[in-house]
Amino acid sequence: MSAVEDILAVLNELSASVFTGYLPVNAKGEPTRLPAVVLKQVGGGGGYSHDEGPAYDNPLWELRCWGTTYAESRGLAEQATQAIATLGMQVTSTIDDREPQTGTHSCVLTASGYFPTEAE
Numbered sequence: 001m002s003a004v005e006d007i008l009a010v011l012n013e014l015s016a017s018v019f020t021g022y023l024p025v026n027a028k029g030e031p032t033r034l035p036a037v038v039l040k041q042v043g044g045g046g047g048y049s050h051d052e053g054p055a056y057d058n059p060l061w062e063l064r065c066w067g068t069t070y071a072e073s074r075g076l077a078e079q080a081t082q083a084i085a086t087l088g089m090q091v092t093s094t095i096d097d098r099e100p101q102t103g104t105h106s107c108v109l110t111a112s113g114y115f116p117t118e119a120e
Helices: 004-009 070-085
Strands: 015-020 036-044 059-067 090-098 103-111
Touching: 004 015, 004 036, 004 059, 004 070, 015 070, 036 103, 059 070
Parallel strands: 015 036
Antiparallel strands: 036 059, 059 103, 090 103
């Protein structure tokens, strides 16, 4: 499996909707399904090896954990952190956010980890 498939597999075990890229919204700009986690790659990558052995990618991921309340978004972020840790990933930063037009809360995690390159 690819890195994104591995990450989605562990996130789909959470009691939340999981999306890639963006959170679906209705005509008013309000989220359609909460709680939710949105996954997207925001940097990193590139396969490399120090000894001509197996090559690994080290992409940087953003996981935006959405909830109807601050506590719900933070709780979901904690669950997501534990889930991706099973893949050897580490959260590198956590930012609390609130969408000003709808008041929807989110907790934004950035995380990275090493994954075998697709060539393996």
